[in-house]
Amino acid sequence: MRTLVINLTRFGDLLQTQPVVSGLKARGHEVGLVCLENFASAVGLMRDVDAVFSLPGSELLAGIDRDWRQGLGLLWNWADAELRNFLPDTVLNLTATLPGRLLTCLANGTQQAGFGLDSFGFGRNTTSWAAFLLASTRNRGCSPFNLVDQFCEVAGLGSDERRYELARPSADAGAEIGRILATAAPQGCQGFVGFQLGASAEFRRWPVRRFARLGAMLWERHRLCPVLLGTHDEEVLGERFAALKACPAVSLIGQTGLPALAAALTQVRLLVTNDTGTMHLAAGLGTPLCAVFLATAQPWDTGPYAENCLCVEPDMPCHPCGFRHKCTIDYACRSSVRAESLYHYICSFLNTGAWCAAPSLEQAGLRAWLTRRDAFGDMDLASLTGHEAEDRTAWIRMQRHHYRQFLDKLHPEPMPQPPALSSDYASVVLPVFTQAGQLLFLLGQQAKAVAAAPIPALKSKFLSNFERLTALLSDSPQFSVLGDMWREQAQETGDDLIQLSHLIEHYGGMVEAWKESLGQVAR
Numbered sequence: 001m002r003t004l005v006i007n008l009t010r011f012g013d014l015l016q017t018q019p020v021v022s023g024l025k026a027r028g029h030e031v032g033l034v035c036l037e038n039f040a041s042a043v044g045l046m047r048d049v050d051a052v053f054s055l056p057g058s059e060l061l062a063g064i065d066r067d068w069r070q071g072l073g074l075l076w077n078w079a080d081a082e083l084r085n086f087l088p089d090t091v092l093n094l095t096a097t098l099p100g101r102l103l104t105c106l107a108n109g110t111q112q113a114g115f116g117l118d119s120f121g122f123g124r125n126t127t128s129w130a131a132f133l134l135a136s137t138r139n140r141g142c143s144p145f146n147l148v149d150q151f152c153e154v155a156g157l158g159s160d161e162r163r164y165e166l167a168r169p170s171a172d173a174g175a176e177i178g179r180i181l182a183t184a185a186p187q188g189c190q191g192f193v194g195f196q197l198g199a200s201a202e203f204r205r206w207p208v209r210r211f212a213r214l215g216a217m218l219w220e221r222h223r224l225c226p227v228l229l230g231t232h233d234e235e236v237l238g239e240r241f242a243a244l245k246a247c248p249a250v251s252l253i254g255q256t257g258l259p260a261l262a263a264a265l266t267q268v269r270l271l272v273t274n275d276t277g278t279m280h281l282a283a284g285l286g287t288p289l290c291a292v293f294l295a296t297a298q299p300w301d302t303g304p305y306a307e308n309c310l311c312v313e314p315d316m317p318c319h320p321c322g323f324r325h326k327c328t329i330d331y332a333c334r335s336s337v338r339a340e341s342l343y344h345y346i347c348s349f350l351n352t353g354a355w356c357a358a359p360s361l362e363q364a365g366l367r368a369w370l371t372r373r374d375a376f377g378d379m380d381l382a383s384l385t386g387h388e389a390e391d392r393t394a395w396i397r398m399q400r401h402h403y404r405q406f407l408d409k410l411h412p413e414p415m416p417q418p419p420a421l422s423s424d425y426a427s428v429v430l431p432v433f434t435q436a437g438q439l440l441f442l443l444g445q446q447a448k449a450v451a452a453a454p455i456p457a458l459k460s461k462f463l464s465n466f467e468r469l470t471a472l473l474s475d476s477p478q479f480s481v482l483g484d485m486w487r488e489q490a491q492e493t494g495d496d497l498i499q500l501s502h503l504i505e506h507y508g509g510m511v512e513a514w515k516e517s518l519g520q521v522a523r
Contacts, residue, residue: 001027004088004107005155006034006114008055008095012277014042015284016148016305017094019164021048023157032086034103041258045166045281053082060099075099079106091116092155096123096134114154118492125488128407129153135484136301140320141392142481143301144399146379150301153407162377164305166284169263177256177263181227186248190223193346194265194282196273197241197253198234199297203331205274206292208237212246213339214272214346219247222350227268228253229261229278270349272342279304290346294333296320299369300396305379309371310345310355312337315364315387336365345384357384376404394419395429395478402514406506412513418520426518432476433515439469440508444501451497466490 003024007017014035024031025048032051033043040054055078063071083106091109093100093116101123104116115134118124125131133150136143152162181192195215199205215226225248228238232254241249252264262281265271270288273279275297282289283304290310293299298320299311313319314336321327345368348356355370369381378400387393401415421429446462473483486507493500 001090002030002032002086002088003090003092004032004034004053004083004086004109006091006093006095006100006103006107008034008036008057008097008100010277011039011042012280013147014039015045015166015277015280016164017151018046018048018166018284019148019162019305020092020094020151020155020157021046022163022165023152023155023160024048026160027157032088034083034107042277045258045262045284047165047167051086053086055099055103071099072102075102076106079103083107094151094154096125096137113156123488124492127154127156128409128485128489131485131488132403132407132481135481135488138323138484139480140296140298140322141477142399142479143298144396144403145301146303146305147301148305149378159377162305164284165286166262166281168285169259169266173259173263174266177260177267180252181250181264181267184250186225188223189225189248191225192227192250192268193218193224194229194268194271194273194287195226195241195249196229196271196276196278197237198230199274199276199294201295203295203327203334204297205237205334206294206337207334208240209244210335210337210339211272212241212244214342215241215249216246217339217343218346221347224269224350225250227251227264229256229264229271230254270346272346275299275302283309288349290342290349292337292342293320294337295327295331296323296325299371299381303369303371303379303381307371307373308355310349310384311369311371311381312342312345313367313369315367315385338365341366341368355384374400389420391422391425394421395425398514398517402510402517405513406510409506412509414513414516414520418517421518429476429478430515430518432472432479433511433518435472436469436479437508437511437515439465439472440504440511443469444504444508447497447501447504451501 036057037054088109090111093104093114096115218224228251230253238253283306293313314333368384374380473479
């Protein structure tokens with residue numbers, strides 16, 4: 001059995017494909033991996049990949065910019081030249097872009113999984129989990145599952161054991177980094193702590209001065225020397241850190257390829273990081289993590305896929321913000337997380353191996369979470385700062401329960417012991433469920449009527465209610481992912497009214513079960 005996995009994303013997301021690759025390998029598959037050429041070196045950090053195919057992404061994009069036909073021709077020729085000898089039984093595409101979908105077809109697999117195209121060239125999501133993955137990545141705050149768990153579900157691995165274990169760096173790489181650190185270590189140094197100063201955008205970066213303050217405390221009280229990590233583009237951040245003269249540091253920014261970066265991560269006591277590819281690399285190597293999530297970043301979906309990691313985010317009602325959101329408060333979230341707060345948790349971990357809850361003074365301004373597994377084996381979070389009882393957390397818990405049943409096509413059941421919601425929050429979400437249930441009932445009846453007598457007036461009423469339901473869900477911050485998923489799945493049924501009726505019934509069952517859960521806890 002041969003499976004070709006397509007992941008045309010960046011460094012971090014590519015590494016997070018590891019549990020899928022290992023899961024397929026455990027089932028006896030030969031696994032090929034298609035990735036972008038500029039991230040192909042990351043595959044050297046992965047296990048269980050039998051063949052690597054590097055797509056020249058920049059050349060492809062340039063061709064598309066000149067003429068879409070030129071881009072398509074390049075993609076066609078590349079697939080014919082590179083993939084002709086692999087001959088996959090299944091093509092698993094985890095990238096919902098048009099090039100990824102086209103490659104799914106051009107790879108000539110007998111089966112498609114994930115994101116593909118139908119016979120007319122329209123986007124096709126092969127499972128409900130794929131539709132959910134696409135919808136949840138567009139909607140911040142409505143993505144309650146870790147990305148790795150979603151990848152595994154799209155791959156059809158279900159309840160299989162999910163191992164996120166990257167390849168260890170070579171002995172030579174480890175020895176070289178060890179030599180560099182030993183030579184550069186300041187007098188009295190008793191170990192190292194990694195600092196990843198950069199992130200994909202300025203507004204997602206914890207301020208350098210906060211890193212410096214934390215570094216000063218770790219040096220003064222534990223004699224731990226910060227090791228600054230990052231790419232050439234982030235050298236200016238290292239210069240800002242040095243200019244503050246808060247503590248000694250060893251800068252490896254711009255000086256390490258991926259093997260050396262992996263080696264460096266095995267030499268530090270822990271890594272303090274923004275939401276970055278370096279974070280995911282550290283998680284796969286077993287390096288202890290303290291990760292800060294700002295602006296659009298949140299730990300529920302893009303957090304480290306490893307247990308006993310600390311994830312911190314600002315305790316602000318606007319967090320996480322949407323990808324298209326224009327901040328009107330100058331990204332105040334960046335200054336919400338204090339260095340003293342992180343130091344408390346790190347000190348606890350250094351002394352006991354556990355991220356203990358902080359005193360109330362140190363909890364101010366942040367939500368701290370501990371990564372753990374839930375009863376299904378999915379990555380979960382436990383609050384260390386008393387945020388478990390908040391509406392936001394309760395809503396995430398409800399989403400995890402009801403979406404899992406819906407996506408696994410299980411009989412919908414209310415939660416046995418649903419978390420409590422405030423009366424204000426319940427008053428916002430209950431009317432949406434009531435209206436959604438009514439519209440789904442009408443759509444179910446109208447679908448049957450149109451099937452029996454497809455006259456224009458009935459079709460018009462059906463389409464009107466379809467749009468009303470889509471708008472109702474999409475316009476609600478709590479249900480936007482459900483609105484996107486409903487639109488995607490309903491449109492994929494085309495003119496098949498029988499299939500659409502089954503889909504309407506499936507949505508209706510979830511809405512009623514969820515509404516019953518809400519009825520138990522609204523106060």
